Amino acid sequence: MTATNPASAASSIAERFEQVRRRIHEAAAAAGRDPASVVLTAVSKTQGDAALDAALSAGQRVFGENRVQEAQAHWSARRAALPDLELRLIGPLQTNKAQEAVELFDVIETLDRPRLASALAAAMTKTGRRPRLLVQVNTGAEPQKAGVLPDDADAFIAAVRDDHGLTIEGLMCIPPADEGPAPHFALLAQIARRNGLRVLSMGMSGDYEAAIAAGATHVRVGSALFGERNMAPATSWKTI
Numbered sequence: 001m002t003a004t005n006p007a008s009a010a011s012s013i014a015e016r017f018e019q020v021r022r023r024i025h026e027a028a029a030a031a032g033r034d035p036a037s038v039v040l041t042a043v044s045k046t047q048g049d050a051a052l053d054a055a056l057s058a059g060q061r062v063f064g065e066n067r068v069q070e071a072q073a074h075w076s077a078r079r080a081a082l083p084d085l086e087l088r089l090i091g092p093l094q095t096n097k098a099q100e101a102v103e104l105f106d107v108i109e110t111l112d113r114p115r116l117a118s119a120l121a122a123a124m125t126k127t128g129r130r131p132r133l134l135v136q137v138n139t140g141a142e143p144q145k146a147g148v149l150p151d152d153a154d155a156f157i158a159a160v161r162d163d164h165g166l167t168i169e170g171l172m173c174i175p176p177a178d179e180g181p182a183p184h185f186a187l188l189a190q191i192a193r194r195n196g197l198r199v200l201s202m203g204m205s206g207d208y209e210a211a212i213a214a215g216a217t218h219v220r221v222g223s224a225l226f227g228e229r230n231m232a233p234a235t236s237w238k239t240i
């Protein structure tokens with residue numbers, strides 16, 4: 001069902017936030033977890049001003065974006081009035097955009113190669129900003145998908161710390177679309193545990209409850225909050 005005027009679109013977005021928050025709460029409680037230990041990241045890629053403002057009106061402050069430029073368009077002006085805004089980059093990052101990403105984002109979830117670690121370290125030194133970092137793991141070892149391979153994750157995390165002086169706070173994954181996500185969530189949790197990492201960004205509109213059961217601290221939800229996207233997002237999962 002598509003809302004036809006901005007006011008009803010805003011109220012349906014508010015209702016969806018309500019619903020998703022309730023389901024997160026229930027999933028956490030069912031897993032014996034503190035509901036406050038799960039953060040909802042609203043994925044605002046491709047959304048227009050009305051949708052962003054509706055989300056802000058619904059009290060949402062943590063947003064995920066796939067592309068640096070689109071994130072700047074969405075948030076650069078708005079953030080001045082929003083001291084508690086948290087912007088998380090969840091799409092692949094080209095090294096030549098590392099500085100812009102460091103300047104805008106509070107968290108970069110998609111660190112997955114040494115060259116990017118080195119570009120981020122340089123950008124942090126230059127700008128004095130230090131966004132928190134997650135390593136993206138390609139849990140399904142899909143050739144078209146970004147992320148370090150599960151077998152390489154421990155060595156990569158150590159190298160980023162030792163060679164580039166960067167602190168990794170957690171891990172992120174996007175399971176294969178055509179498989180049950182639970183084993184991928186479990187694998188990510190296991191890699192995090194053995195590396196002493198606290199943050200797990202996993203779960204999207206279709207599977208965030210399963211992700212919470214597996215220990216997600218951050219779920220990235222787009223279409224369940226904003227409705228179906230107009231533009232196809234699939235290519236943004238690749239490293240371009």
Ligand SMILES: *Cc1c(COP(=O)(O)O)cnc(C)c1O
Pocket residue numbers: 043045066090091174204205206220221222223224233236
């Ligand atoms: C688009 C996107 C999401 C949100 O997907 P939905 O299925 O709309 O919830 C989550 N994570 C990443 C990395 C994305 O690109």
